[in-house]
Amino acid sequence: MTYPLSHEVQRDPDGRLRHLITLEDLSRAELTALLDLAQFYVRVPGDLPARDQSLAGRTVANLFFEPSTRTRVSFELAARRLGAETVNLDMQSSSRMKGETVLDTIYTLEAMHVDVLVMRDAQPGLPASVAAAVEPFVSILNAGEAHLSHPTQGLLDALTIRQHKRHFENLKVVVVGDIEHSRVARSAWQALTTLGVGEFAIAAPADLMPTAGDFARATRYDRLDRALAGADVVMALRVQRERMQEAQIPDEATYSREFGITADRLAGARADVIVMHPGPMNRGFEIAAEVADGPRSVIRQQVTNGVAVRMAVLATVVRNVQARRHFQ
Amino acid sequence: MTYPLSHEVQRDPDGRLRHLITLEDLSRAELTALLDLAQFYVRVPGDLPARDQSLAGRTVANLFFEPSTRTRVSFELAARRLGAETVNLDMQSSSRMKGETVLDTIYTLEAMHVDVLVMRDAQPGLPASVAAAVEPFVSILNAGEAHLSHPTQGLLDALTIRQHKRHFENLKVVVVGDIEHSRVARSAWQALTTLGVGEFAIAAPADLMPTAGDFARATRYDRLDRALAGADVVMALRVQRERMQEAQIPDEATYSREFGITADRLAGARADVIVMHPGPMNRGFEIAAEVADGPRSVIRQQVTNGVAVRMAVLATVVRNVQARRHFQ
Amino acid sequence: MTYPLSHEVQRDPDGRLRHLITLEDLSRAELTALLDLAQFYVRVPGDLPARDQSLAGRTVANLFFEPSTRTRVSFELAARRLGAETVNLDMQSSSRMKGETVLDTIYTLEAMHVDVLVMRDAQPGLPASVAAAVEPFVSILNAGEAHLSHPTQGLLDALTIRQHKRHFENLKVVVVGDIEHSRVARSAWQALTTLGVGEFAIAAPADLMPTAGDFARATRYDRLDRALAGADVVMALRVQRERMQEAQIPDEATYSREFGITADRLAGARADVIVMHPGPMNRGFEIAAEVADGPRSVIRQQVTNGVAVRMAVLATVVRNVQARRHFQ
Numbered sequence: 001m002t003y004p005l006s007h008e009v010q011r012d013p014d015g016r017l018r019h020l021i022t023l024e025d026l027s028r029a030e031l032t033a034l035l036d037l038a039q040f041y042v043r044v045p046g047d048l049p050a051r052d053q054s055l056a057g058r059t060v061a062n063l064f065f066e067p068s069t070r071t072r073v074s075f076e077l078a079a080r081r082l083g084a085e086t087v088n089l090d091m092q093s094s095s096r097m098k099g100e101t102v103l104d105t106i107y108t109l110e111a112m113h114v115d116v117l118v119m120r121d122a123q124p125g126l127p128a129s130v131a132a133a134v135e136p137f138v139s140i141l142n143a144g145e146a147h148l149s150h151p152t153q154g155l156l157d158a159l160t161i162r163q164h165k166r167h168f169e170n171l172k173v174v175v176v177g178d179i180e181h182s183r184v185a186r187s188a189w190q191a192l193t194t195l196g197v198g199e200f201a202i203a204a205p206a207d208l209m210p211t212a213g214d215f216a217r218a219t220r221y222d223r224l225d226r227a228l229a230g231a232d233v234v235m236a237l238r239v240q241r242e243r244m245q246e247a248q249i250p251d252e253a254t255y256s257r258e259f260g261i262t263a264d265r266l267a268g269a270r271a272d273v274i275v276m277h278p279g280p281m282n283r284g285f286e287i288a289a290e291v292a293d294g295p296r297s298v299i300r301q302q303v304t305n306g307v308a309v310r311m312a313v314l315a316t317v318v319r320n321v322q323a324r325r326h327f328q
Numbered sequence: 329m330t331y332p333l334s335h336e337v338q339r340d341p342d343g344r345l346r347h348l349i350t351l352e353d354l355s356r357a358e359l360t361a362l363l364d365l366a367q368f369y370v371r372v373p374g375d376l377p378a379r380d381q382s383l384a385g386r387t388v389a390n391l392f393f394e395p396s397t398r399t400r401v402s403f404e405l406a407a408r409r410l411g412a413e414t415v416n417l418d419m420q421s422s423s424r425m426k427g428e429t430v431l432d433t434i435y436t437l438e439a440m441h442v443d444v445l446v447m448r449d450a451q452p453g454l455p456a457s458v459a460a461a462v463e464p465f466v467s468i469l470n471a472g473e474a475h476l477s478h479p480t481q482g483l484l485d486a487l488t489i490r491q492h493k494r495h496f497e498n499l500k501v502v503v504v505g506d507i508e509h510s511r512v513a514r515s516a517w518q519a520l521t522t523l524g525v526g527e528f529a530i531a532a533p534a535d536l537m538p539t540a541g542d543f544a545r546a547t548r549y550d551r552l553d554r555a556l557a558g559a560d561v562v563m564a565l566r567v568q569r570e571r572m573q574e575a576q577i578p579d580e581a582t583y584s585r586e587f588g589i590t591a592d593r594l595a596g597a598r599a600d601v602i603v604m605h606p607g608p609m610n611r612g613f614e615i616a617a618e619v620a621d622g623p624r625s626v627i628r629q630q631v632t633n634g635v636a637v638r639m640a641v642l643a644t645v646v647r648n649v650q651a652r653r654h655f656q
Numbered sequence: 657m658t659y660p661l662s663h664e665v666q667r668d669p670d671g672r673l674r675h676l677i678t679l680e681d682l683s684r685a686e687l688t689a690l691l692d693l694a695q696f697y698v699r700v701p702g703d704l705p706a707r708d709q710s711l712a713g714r715t716v717a718n719l720f721f722e723p724s725t726r727t728r729v730s731f732e733l734a735a736r737r738l739g740a741e742t743v744n745l746d747m748q749s750s751s752r753m754k755g756e757t758v759l760d761t762i763y764t765l766e767a768m769h770v771d772v773l774v775m776r777d778a779q780p781g782l783p784a785s786v787a788a789a790v791e792p793f794v795s796i797l798n799a800g801e802a803h804l805s806h807p808t809q810g811l812l813d814a815l816t817i818r819q820h821k822r823h824f825e826n827l828k829v830v831v832v833g834d835i836e837h838s839r840v841a842r843s844a845w846q847a848l849t850t851l852g853v854g855e856f857a858i859a860a861p862a863d864l865m866p867t868a869g870d871f872a873r874a875t876r877y878d879r880l881d882r883a884l885a886g887a888d889v890v891m892a893l894r895v896q897r898e899r900m901q902e903a904q905i906p907d908e909a910t911y912s913r914e915f916g917i918t919a920d921r922l923a924g925a926r927a928d929v930i931v932m933h934p935g936p937m938n939r940g941f942e943i944a945a946e947v948a949d950g951p952r953s954v955i956r957q958q959v960t961n962g963v964a965v966r967m968a969v970l971a972t973v974v975r976n977v978q979a980r981r982h983f984q
Contacts, residue, residue, distance in 0.1 A: 043769065046981070049715070059377070059405060069745055077743065077769075087404060087405065107628055108608075108628075108631050110373065110628070111629070111631035111632045112377075112405055112635050113375075135374060279760070300766070303763075303768060304767045304768065306768075325374070385707055389729075415732060432936055432939075433726075433936075438701065438956070439959035440730060440733055441701065441705035441733075465702035
């Protein structure tokens with residue numbers, strides 16, 4: 001199956017972001033504007049969450065072809081706190097539905113005046129294919145696409161770093177784990193590279209390291225200690241333990257011993273290092289419990305930022321679609 | 329199991345429609361009033377959907393004993409856009425629950441101040457049985473009952489035809505497929521016959537043709553070409569491929585060759601013929617993709633009309649229950 | 657696994673109820689205040705349900721590790737009628753998730769500004785463990801915990817009795833069934849004992865009778881007829897038929913013959929006896945259909961009261977958390 005390139009379909013003819021499928025072609029100014037709007041929606045835990053009526057009368061549908069309760073709930077709350085109606089569709093895996101059937105489901109939702117479709121899929125290509133097919137008043141938000149893209153995660157990671165470090169220029173950000181298969185790493189790399197991060201480092205066993213052409217300009221480490229030296233930010237990826245059991249990949253115990261983030265290891269990073277994880281964590285495996293819950297962890301703050309980022313993205317694409325209609 | 333007749337239980341003692349279980353006994357004026365209200369709720373795709381507060385403070389529960397994401401979402405959005413709260417109950421098949429258990433579930437919802445119960449079931453009789461059992465302030469809406477009735481589908485089909493043809497009198501409407509087992513065909517036949525359609529035609533292989541007493545006054549065709557001659561409206565039914573594999577029924581290839589709606593075949597109909605399908609489609613089987621997506625297709629418009637029709641039905645039964653309470 | 661005691665974690669440092677995990681340590685005045693607020697939210701069936709905006713801007717999450725459609729819907733409607741957003745999480749059994757994983761899910765919801773977590777679990781200890789772990793602005797409501805506690809059920813039972821009998825002092829309340837394993841019986845016993853009920857009686861076969869130290873001051877009957885003599889209130893528990901099939905427990909036919917509530921048996925109670933059941937009923941087994949639907953049954957009223965009680969509890973804990981923040 002061939003499919004359109006994400007960065008070629010996510011803008012309207014005037015260049016406005018109408019979908020969010022990849023962070024690949026977003027400019028530094030665009031990323032900054034999204035982070036600024038997200039920051040506007042951030043509240044301290046315990047305070048009431050931000051709410052407005054930016055999406056009053058709008059409908060947001062969640063189509064998760066790959067299950068994810070936490071991301072689905074994050075989008076759902078983001079949409080409702082902007083005044084939208086939400087509907088959840090329990091989908092089978094898209095690879096088990098025929099392509100046309102998926103599109104007919106999309107056309108059905110479009111005909112029901114659904115404004116935004118939030119999609120997650122284990123296969124690559126669906127968000128861009130759908131974005132190319134829907135009417136100009138429908139927006140597609142990619143909530144996780146194969147190993148390729150998870151743009152709202154990249155944004156929430158950038159926002160979390162900005163809250164703690166203010167500027168990206170001189171930072172060393174280290175992402176640790178199965179980089180090759182990680183949409184989280186790819187979207188973080190796209191966002192942080194554009195935002196001008198000093199050093200974007202990836203640390204992984206050889207078998208989980210991406211090929212040379214991938215992650216351009218990232219520094220590569222096959223030993224965690226070296227990667228952590230001088231690190232301002234450490235992001236541990238969730239290890240897909242199923243994958244670990246496949247051939248040619250280090251066994252679990254070796255991986256955890258060599259690449260697990262522990263308090264001892266973290267001592268080699270900068271004193272004000274922050275530790276991130278996209279969740280859900282395998283505690284004691286890719287990250288020690290004492291680190292996850294320790295003073296350097298900003299993992300829960302990432303979750304809070306996730307809702308704010310999704311509010312910002314929802315408000316932005318709906319406003320852009322409206323603007324296009326108005327000036328057309 | 330015996331159960332009450334749907335048309336005998338769906339009105340209150342003053343003759344108001346309190347439930348909608350069948351279109352069988354609705355008068356032309358009643359159907360027209362429902363279509364008029366639905367039309368009031370129709371918006372162009374891309375515009376915001378119609379919203380009001382007709383159901384403010386009301387609660388609508390979806391009880392689908394037979395799964396259907398699209399119909400469930402259509403009712404859910406219709407209810408929410410009228411200001412109602414909605415709750416979805418994942419039900420097992422009613423045939424696997426004891427009758428009393430289903431009724432106790434209904435009584436529980438009634439006691440929680442649920443105003444409208446939307447039900448779909450693969451077995452016949454449940455909506456009427458429930459309608460006969462609930463308190464006078466609860467309405468039952470049939471969202472699909474065995475092979476018997478799917479009244480909101482019949483209404484949305486009539487509305488779609490009216491939007492394109494204005495008058496029913498001189499139309500030839502052809503329904504193609506497994507007529508015998510189709511609640512869509514039955515509800516369309518009831519609505520369109522009452523609305524005075526010129527010719528209601530059914531086209532099917534002999535094994536899928538209803539018995540002689542059924543579909544009174546419908547013209548019957550065992551060859552699609554003859555049925556299509558002069559047709560203003562063609563409605564292809566979804567083929568249940570499981571059923572096809574049973575004995576005495578034509579094999580899939582033969583069915584598709586003889587009764588599938590293709591562009592070639594459609595050339596025998598009137599030049600302004602419209603093509604309908606209740607969805608979800610088996611593209612390339614009962615309907616060619618080029619027809620489904622072609623200029624004569626009104627299939628997506630049917631989906632838009634579906635939400636509007638369900639808003640009209642919800643608003644009508646809630647208003648009627650209120651009126652009865654007021655004047656009692 | 658050890659876990660904190662429920663009554664030690666459910667109050668804030670000023671003694672306010674911040675969670676509701678058990679009725680064990682609630683004073684008569686506290687129970688009365690909850691019942692009074694619940695009564696304020698009760699409406700006659702057919703009238704619109706009570707609604708206000710006590711929870712505007714708040715988010716309530718349902719985490720049911722043990723499925724229960726009716727209790728989940730009751731909490732969901734209670735929260736929405738107070739203006740809250742609700743999200744439902746389909747959870748696996750907590751015993752199949754690691755404890756840390758459950759807590760990480762909780763921390764994720766907390767970080768998303770979820771204010772109230774409604775939990776049901778087949779294992780004991782989770783609500784108190786979670787209550788001890790969350791930030792001071794999050795409330796935990798126990799919607800059913802193993803055989804131990806179901807506090808909103810105890811409150812709705814007390815409210816139903818109060819509506820019919822006005823005062824608790826001289827009442828004989830009889831609970832019949834598998835007392836040993838019943839959280840419904842335990843919460844009813846806690847509420848009614850504190851409210852000063854005249855006689856709290858339990859009736860069960862020997863194998864289902866709790867040990868001597870449990871249900872302090874309850875009178876015990878091994879024959880139903882003796883228990884029912886002079887009873888003002890009879891509450892039949894749902895029999896878990898799976899459990900019946902285990903060893904050492906009377907067979908189903910014997911149980912039903914000796915402890916099923918029938919009209920004949922009920923003749924031995926007071927003439928104005930009321931009959932209760934927490935639902936869902938096994939009609940014809942622990943309760944005869946003619947009793948469940950008869951003039952002495954208040955079973956549907958219990959359901960109506962359930963929503964009102966949950967509104968009262970939600971409004972109370974949210975108000976208490978707010979008060980603590982304000983005066984801190």
